[in-house]
Every structure is written in structure tokens, then in C-alpha cells.
Amino acid sequence: TLMPEGIATLDSTSSGQHQSRRWSAQHGRAAKAQRSAGYNIWAEVSAALTAMRAKPTDAAAQMSGCTVLFHAAHTLSTTAKFFRSIRSRKARFVKMGAIEPPIVALEAFPDDKSLAQVCSSAILMLNLFTVDTATRAGELGGVERVLAVQKRWPNDPAMQNGGVQGSFMDLVPANRAKWAEAGGINECFASIKRFYARGLAGDANATGAVLQCTYALSSGCQAPNEHRFVASGHLPFMVQVHREFSTAFRVAEEVNQCAKDIAQTREGADVLAAAGYIEQLVGEMHAKPDRYRVSPGCLAALGLANKGYAARLRHAGAVEALHNLTTYVFPPMKDLDASHAGYAYTYTTQKDCGDALKHLLSTLLV
Numbered sequence: 001t002l003m004p005e006g007i008a009t010l011d012s013t014s015s016g017q018h019q020s021r022r023w024s025a026q027h028g029r030a031a032k033a034q035r036s037a038g039y040n041i042w043a044e045v046s047a048a049l050t051a052m053r054a055k056p057t058d059a060a061a062q063m064s065g066c067t068v069l070f071h072a073a074h075t076l077s078t079t080a081k082f083f084r085s086i087r088s089r090k091a092r093f094v095k096m097g098a099i100e101p102p103i104v105a106l107e108a109f110p111d112d113k114s115l116a117q118v119c120s121s122a123i124l125m126l127n128l129f130t131v132d133t134a135t136r137a138g139e140l141g142g143v144e145r146v147l148a149v150q151k152r153w154p155n156d157p158a159m160q161n162g163g164v165q166g167s168f169m170d171l172v173p174a175n176r177a178k179w180a181e182a183g184g185i186n187e188c189f190a191s192i193k194r195f196y197a198r199g200l201a202g203d204a205n206a207t208g209a210v211l212q213c214t215y216a217l218s219s220g221c222q223a224p225n226e227h228r229f230v231a232s233g234h235l236p237f238m239v240q241v242h243r244e245f246s247t248a249f250r251v252a253e254e255v256n257q258c259a260k261d262i263a264q265t266r267e268g269a270d271v272l273a274a275a276g277y278i279e280q281l282v283g284e285m286h287a288k289p290d291r292y293r294v295s296p297g298c299l300a301a302l303g304l305a306n307k308g309y310a311a312r313l314r315h316a317g318a319v320e321a322l323h324n325l326t327t328y329v330f331p332p333m334k335d336l337d338a339s340h341a342g343y344a345y346t347y348t349t350q351k352d353c354g355d356a357l358k359h360l361l362s363t364l365l366v
Contacts, residue, residue, distance in 0.1 A: 041072050041075060041076070042092070042096075044068055044072065045068060045069065045072050045093075045096065045098060046096065047068075048064070048065040048068035048069060049065065049096065049097065049098055049101060051064070051065055052065035052066075052101040052105070053101065056104070056108060057108070059105075059109050059112055059115050062101070062102075062105035062108070062109065062115060062119065063105075063114065063115050063118045063119070065101060065102075065105075066101075066102050066105060066115075066118045066119040066121070066122040067118055067122070069093075069098060069101075069102060069122040069125070069126060070118070070121050070122040070125050073090060073093065073122070073125035073126045073128070074125050076089045076090050077090070077125065077128055077129060086128075086129045086130060087129065087130050087131065087132065090126070090129075090130045090132070090133055091130070091132045091133070093126055093133055094132050094133055094136050098126065099126060099133055099136045099137050099140060099142075100140050102119040102120075102122045102123050102126075103119075103123065103137065103140050103141060103142045103145050105119045106119050106120070106145045106146070106148075106149065107141075107145055110148070110152060111152070113153065113156075113159065116149045116152070116153075116159070117158075117159075120146055120149055120161055120164045121164075123137060123142060123146060123164060123167070124163065124164045124167045127167035127168055128167055129171075130171075131171040131172060134167065134168050134169075134170070134171055134172045134175060135172050135174070135175075137168060138168055138172055138174060138175040138178055142168060143165070143168050143175050143178040143179050143182060143184075144178065144182045146161060146164050146165055146168070147165060147179065147182050147183070147184055147187060149161055149164075150162075150165075150187060150191065151187060154190075154191065154194065155194065157195060157205040157206055157208060157209035158205070160191050160195070160208075160209040160212040160213060161212060162188060162191075162211075162212035162213040162214065162215040162216030162217070163212055163215045163216070165179060165184060165188075165215075165216040165219075165220070166215045166216045166218065166219035166220070167219075168219075169216075169219035169220050169222070170219050173222070173223055173224060176219070176220055176222060176223070176224065176225050177224055177225070179216075179220055179225075180220065180225050180228045184216065184220060185217075185220065185225070185228060185229060185232050185234065186232065186234075188213040188216045188217055188220075189213070189217075189232070189234045189237065189238075191209060191210075191212075191213045192209075192210050192213050192214070192237075192241060193237075194209075195207075195209040195210050196210065196241075199245065199248070200244060200245070207245070207248050207249075207251075210241070210245060210248070210251060211248065211249065211250055211251050211254070214241070214250075214251050214254035214255060214258075215254055217238070217254065217255075217258050218254040218255070218257035218258045220258075221257070221258035221259075221261040221262055222261050223261070226261055226262055226264060226265045226268055227265060227267070227268075229258075229262055229268070230262065230265065230267045230268045230271055235262065235268070235271045235272060235275065236271065236274075236275040238255055238258065238259075239255075239272065239275035239276060239277045239280065240275075241255060242255040242256070242259075242277065242280060243276075243280050246280075246284070250292075250293075252284065252293055253290075253292050253293040253296065256281070256293060256296040256297040256300055257296045259272060259277060259281075259296070259297075259300040259303075260296045260297075260299040260300040260303055263300050263303030263304045263307065264303050264306075264307075265307075266307050266308075269303065269304050269307035269308070269309060270307075272300075272304065273304065273309055273312065277300075277304075278301075278304060278309060278312055278313055278316055279316050281297055281300060281301060282301075282313065282316040282317050282318045282321055283316075284297060285297060285298075285301075285318070285321035285322065285324075285325060285353075286317065286320075286321045286324075288324070288325065288328055291347050291349040292347055294325060294349050294352075294353065295347040295348065295349040295352050295353075296352075298322065298325070298349070298352040298353040298355070298356045299352050299356070301313060301318060301322070301356045301360075302352075302355055302356040302359055305356065305359050305360055305363065306359070310359070310360055310363040311363075313360060314360055314363075314364075318356075318360060319357065319360055319361065322353050322354075322356050322357035322360065323357055325349070325350070325353040326350055326353050326354045326357060
């Protein structure tokens with residue numbers, strides 16, 4: 001991840017339509033203590049923005065300001081009483097002009113790795129769960145600037161920032177188009193290939209780099225980019241990643257998130273099927289993995305069935321697998337890993353698998 005020492009590590013991923021990060025109880029308690037002490041988050045943000053604008057050539061001032069923005073956005077996200085209230089709380093960043101300074105800092109100091117880490121992290125938290133901030137960041141060139149960070153340090157696993165890229169794209173289709181036009185699809189697949197062998201060999205940092213780029217892919221696969229992904233020629237390799245990193249944390253889940261969108265197109269479904277994704281997916285379902293991998297997988301199965309692959313799914317054993325999943329008792333919500341805890345309600349696993357099962361059974365009557 002891109003979080004340097006002193007900034008809390010956040011887990012970057014997409015969940016259906018949302019890019020998600022860890023909701024930290026520790027930071028929630030800290031924010032409560034700050035409020036009790038009379039802490040004014042917006043006053044600190046205002047002061048940080050003033051300092052950043054006053055010293056545009058001072059890297060230390062820019063890093064300090066980005067750190068304040070990161071913690072402010074993180075506090076607002078983790079202390080929101082309801083998930084839906086995050087957008088209204090963070091919209092004020094746009095009104096204050098807080099989106100531009102970290103992007104300008106990245107452009108002003110393109111070779112400063114520490115600054116790139118801190119200010120990219122700030123951009124991530126400003127964008128997170130918030131269409132207003134992500135839209136404004138895209139308008140200001142943030143998509144291209146963040147992608148440039150990864151291109152600047154292609155061989156450093158810590159600088160593979162797919163989670164930051166994804167934060168622009170979860171809720172804003174225009175940013176997905178910008179990302180693709182800037183070469184994001186090819187860059188992320190190239191990054192995965194750079195770290196592939198080391199990741200398979202057990203290098204945790206390399207596996208983390210692979211995961212980072214699947215975060216970007218799972219958000220970037222959505223409209224209007226489905227056809228771009230097919231045309232890129234990388235989908236067979238993506239299916240290979242799904243197979244060979246099947247036990248790596250969240251990699252297969254993120255591939256399923258991408259596949260569920262790609263499978264909505266006829267040509268995408270054809271490429272996925274030709275690469276063996278159907279049999280891999282059904283095998284995954286039989287293994288009853290966590291609900292987060294299964295949910296987008298069932299939606300991918302439904303998309304493939306709708307594009308003429310119902311018989312092949314049935315032959316692979318999808319009916320039995322889906323039936324088992326609709327009745328399977330997943331671990332209770334209280335046992336969720338920290339990286340999913342804040343947004344687990346977005347995974348409607350039993351419904352998704354039930355819809356896929358109903359469709360497969362209905363095709364037997366045709």
C-alpha cells in the first residue's frame with residue numbers, strides 16, 4: 001500500500017460499485033477524544049490548505065498539508081453514523097478547494113517518492129465513498145497524475161497504487177474513461193506481470209503489488225470500459241491470475257468483480273469462457289470461499305448464463321454449487337475481517353447466487 005510510516009494503513013478494494021477501505025475503530029476512538037477536547041477538524045483543514053498554497057515549492061509543507069487532509073477525510077469516513085452520510089460530510093472538501101492542492105503537489109514534485117506516497121494517500125481518502133470529491137479530482141487531472149506515480153516507480157511494489165486509482169473510478173464513469181485513455185488498463189496488467197513470478201513464489205510485497213492493480217481493474221472494468229478491456233487482449237491473462245493467485249488475499253475476489261462487468265458484453269463473455277473462467281468459477285463456488293469472493297462470482301455466472309453459457313455452467317456443476325451457496329451459512333457478520341467490516345452489507349451473496357440459480361433452472365424449461 002501507499003501509506004508511509006505515521007499514516008494508518010488502509011486496505012484498498014472495490015465492493016460492487018464501491019471502492020472500500022478499512023473502517024478503523026482506533027481512529028474512531030481518537031476522533032471522539034479530539035471532539036471532546038474541542039478539536040475543530042475544519043479549522044485544521046483550512047490552516048493546512050492556507051500553508052500549502054502559501055508555500056507551493058516547499059515539499060515539507062505539502063507533505064504536512066496532505067497528512068492533515070488524509071486524517072481529516074479518514075476521520076469523517078470512520079466516524080460517520082451511517083454509510084450514506086459520508087458523502088454529505090465530505091462534500092465540504094470540494095467547497096473549501098481542498099481537492100486541488102494534493103494533486104498540484106504531485107505535479108510539482110514528480111520525483112519525490114515520500115511526497116507521492118503521502119499525497120496519493122490523501123487523494124484516496126478524499127475520494128473514498130464520495131462522488132463529489134472523486135468527480136472534482138478527476139476534473140483537476142488527478143486520474144492521470146496518480147497513474148503517473150505508478151509509472152514513475154514501476155519496479156517498486158510499494159508504489160503500485162491501484163487502490164488510489166480505483167478510488168477515482170468506483171462512482172464516476174467519466175474517470176474510468178480518463179483512466180483507460182491514459183493507459184491505465186495496459187499499465188496495471190504490465191504491473192501485475194512485473195511482480196507475478198515473485199508473488200507466486202511467496203514474496204508478500206510482490207503479491208501486494210498484484211493485489212493493488214486488481215483493485216484498479218475491478219473498478220476500471222465498469223462502464224464505459226468493458227469493450228476496452230476486451231480489445232486490450234489481457235482478459236485471458238486475467239483469468240490466469242484468478243487461477244494462480246486463488247489463495248492470495250482478495251485477488252480472486254477482485255478478478256470476479258471485473259468479470260461480472262465484462263460478462264455483460266457478448267464478446268467479453270466469449271473471451272472469459274474461452275479462457276476457462278467458467279470451470280474455474282464453478283470450482284471456486286464448490287469450495288464455498290468467503291462471501292466476498294462468491295457474491296461477484298455469482299453475478300459473473302449470471303452474466304455468462306445470459307450470454308449463452310447456461311448449458312456450459314450446468315455441465316460444470318453450477319446448479320449444485322449455487323444451490324449449496326444459497327443455503328450455506330456464512331460466518332456471522334461479527335467475524336468479518338477488518339477489511340470488509342465497514343461495507344459488508346453491499347455483498348448480497350445469497351441473493352446474487354439465488355438469482356443465478358433461478359436463471360440457470362429457467363433455461364432448462366426453454
